[in-house]
Amino acid sequence: METTDTRKIVEALLFIAQKPLTFPSLASFIERNTPADRREGLREKIRQALLELEEQYREGHGIVLVHVAGGYQLRTDHALAPWLQKFLAAKPERFSRSALETLSIIAYKQPLTRAEIEAIRGVDCTAVMGKLLEKGLVRITGKKEVPGRPLLYGTTKEFLELFGLNEIGDLPTLRQIDELVPKDEPEVDPAGTAAEEVSPPPQTLS
């Protein structure tokens, strides 16, 4: 193939790909289709192209280049959601509270058994688990080495794609979430809560 600008090739491949493209798959595809004498430094060029594209799409575009599920994907800007929902006449998938809760327990505590999930939720999770498995957001990862060898569950790549995460470690920590959510604290220790409210970090006031 012609030695077109690597960046253009990368961009076009990302544009047309249906799933996030990993760097290895992108690189090996381009390499295989480049004459042997021109492969020198090609991977570096591809890496550079990805960086540039990421930068390029950062502002002023309706699409952004995101890292998701270990790969790269062009996705629409979140702010355009209302337009696209209308355009696609999509009936966006709705997740019930129980589905989201179950999913979050699995995401944070994986691998774990259904009994362990149910202990946290306090209810039977058969139906919810069935749905999550069917949607491919959750999978069986093995068996726990305890009597009865119950199945262990974990999240999938589809989960990462759906939630726009590159890897599971990108989830905010439980502590962060705990702090993020305002609590109607009982009047336990007024001193402690008051102290926290005193001084927000000084913003640039100039």
Added chain:
Amino acid sequence: MEGHIEVKLDVFEGPLDLLLHLVRKDKLNIYDIPISRITEQYLEYLTLMQGLNINVAGEFLAMAATLLYIKSRMLLPEAFEDDEEDPREELARRLLEHQLFQETGQHLGAFALLGRDVFAREMPQEETDSIGVPEPELAASLFDLLRVYREVLSRMPHELQHEIELEPMTAEQKMEQILAWLAERGEGLLEQIFQMSRNRFELVLCFIAVLELAKRRRLAIFQKEAFGSVLLRRTDYGNNGH
């Protein structure tokens, strides 16, 4: 009872949800729950739910028992001191954990979800195979196998009447048949293999044979994309054996 307790029936998903609601409603300290009061309220809700013909699940009753047990332990000061552990501690821990994951769930729900808040390219199914970029093959899960099995099963006509008893096939024969069929074409769709079956018995046999071949590593089962068609391919494994 004061006669007008408002219950949003769909709100409580299980006893922990209900308890947490009661705790929040009165802005109680989770670490220091007035167990007698909360038990009373909890039981009131249960009675109410039963009165409304809501099927109170076993979990609710189990929690009622736990509450009553804690309450009884609280009445025995010596036992309390001996253990040096507040009998409410375990409950507090569970409530906090439950609360945390309620919040986490809400938090997840606010993410920019693909297909809801952000969108990526989608292509009609037929065109996807032509993409040159090799995506790693997805191993098909048992659920995928079952899905295809169920689909084919539902399409299967009911067994014909007046059928003369077919020569029953064995799983071994079916396995040979599948391998031979795959040998001709390299790889094939699981559905097609299922469709070779003439009746439910053979279909079941077919399913077993596929699983057995996979177990013996004579067959690779895979998908090219999530929820895609399940494909089968012969492996070289075990061919040299005989």
